[in-house]
Amino acid sequence: MGVIILYGFFCALLLFSLFKKHWGKPQQRGNLPPGSMGWSYIGETLQLYSQNPDVFFATRQKRFGEIFKTHILGYPCVMLASPEAIRFVLVTKADLFKPTYPRSKEQLIGPSAIFFHQGAYHSQMRKLVQGSFSLKIIRNLVPEIEAIAMSTLESWCGGKIVNTFYELKKFTFDVAVLSIFGDLDSPIKEKLRKNYCILDKGYNSFPLSLPGTSYNTSVLARKKIGQILFEIIRVRKEKNSVQNDFLGSLLNFKDEKGEILRDDQILDNIIGVLFAAQDTTASILTWILKYIHDDPKLLEAIKKEQKPFFEANDGGNLPLTWAQTRNMPLTNGVIMESLRMASIISFTFREAVTDVEYNGYLIPKGWKVLPLFRNIHHNPNFFTEPQTFNSSRFEVGPKYNTFMPFGIGVHACPGNEVAKLEMLILIHHLVNRFRWEVVVSSSGVQYAPFPVPEQGLPAKFWKESSANMRGQD
Secondary structure, eight states: OOSOOOHHHHHHHHHHHTTOTTOSOOOOOSSOOSBOOOBTTTBTHHHHHTSOHHHHHHHHHHHHOSEEEEEETTEEEEEEOSHHHHHIIIIITGGGEEEOOOHHHHHHHOTTSGGGOOSHHHHHHHHHHHHHTSHHHHGGGHHHHHHHHHHHHHHTBSSOEEEHHHHHHHHHHHHHHHHHHSSOOHHHHHHHHHHHHHHHHHTTSOOOOSTTSHHHHHHHHHHHHHHHHHHHHHHHHHHTOOOSSHHHHHHHOOOTTOOOOOHHHHHHHHHHHHHHHHHHHHHHHHHHHHHHHSOHHHHHHHHHHHHHHHHHTTTTTSOOOHHHHTSOHHHHHHHHHHHHHHOSSOBOOEEESSOEEETTEEEOTTOEEEEBHHHHHTOTTTSSSTTSOOGGGGGSOOOTTOOOTTOOGGGSOTTHHHHHHHHHHHHHHHHHHEEEEESSOOSOEEESSSEEEGGGOEEEEEEHHHHHHHHHO
């Protein structure tokens, strides 16, 4: 989860930027970082879209260094690819760099959502999110997440081809709903899912509010979601029951003045958590399935680690325990290495709220600042042979500030533990109970909006017993 804008965001913002009146070449002043601002008006936007975004950033880092400037999507930008510079922007001097999102994104999620803010309100909301997704709370969710994982995996079986990423989005949505609402009636959950899927499809579309456009359809779905959530909130208030879920934390909150949250603030933060929880976790799970499918030795090693837990739980008839999920070092290393390799949160956006000097360079007020997490995760100075999948590299902790899959600082993802828990649970049952075969295996990447294997990793799944029978035919 957490504060998330990746490469897919560029696609919508490109057209949006065409209408920006200030889309000229910025005035050069002070000792700006090295780099190229490209052509007048369009900067280096065409170069960005004529190649893989990773190549665009990597080649400029190689040419200009770990701090460089460019001009893309209508904005002058400073790119940061050193741990020290990223920490300066996101931690040490975080108050000088505000989160920045197009207004169209705020409209779909809600302007009161946590990741559109900084300061006192952000701190209050962050404490609520952290408390709702703390280890103390999520340890009690293991049986319920396990039931969702089993239901999801069984629905894939029968030899049909499934879009793994798309199906995993259903799984992560259900876990997010569980964390936010606890038990939610199935008809209400399905209505919420249907409208959220519509909203999600238009999130990265061109923000044109005309009837029939993808963005307008998403805006209408957002209104329906609001109606659904307001009704859930009304019923919860009438029952006046105390529940240890995210909605309960929002409803029970009072600030130092005794003020409670408005319903629209509660609604916006619920949608924000849904957004942060679904695609990112589904994306990394899709990569995990690809990585272990493509490496039979790794798959066997994971099976070897997971089998004793499965047998201790009467062949899966008893639920996993919290202690068992805390004792899976190899599987956890696979998750960590997948997070590094895939770098779902490739970068984030900030905007300088005043002129800032760093290492002798000027970052002018109003310029966008992009910490490039992926560049650091793939830097051979920090990770030996970075393009090689090697889960054992996390047996020893990485160098300080070089591994940031959930971001760092006050806007780091506060729900990372529940995300890792659902990954561990799904992997456990996948390798013990099922076999799968990737139908289209390639090294291609698509952005939806986060990086996922090409075509969403089409695959076939079978239960273990069915897989053994297939092998005897």
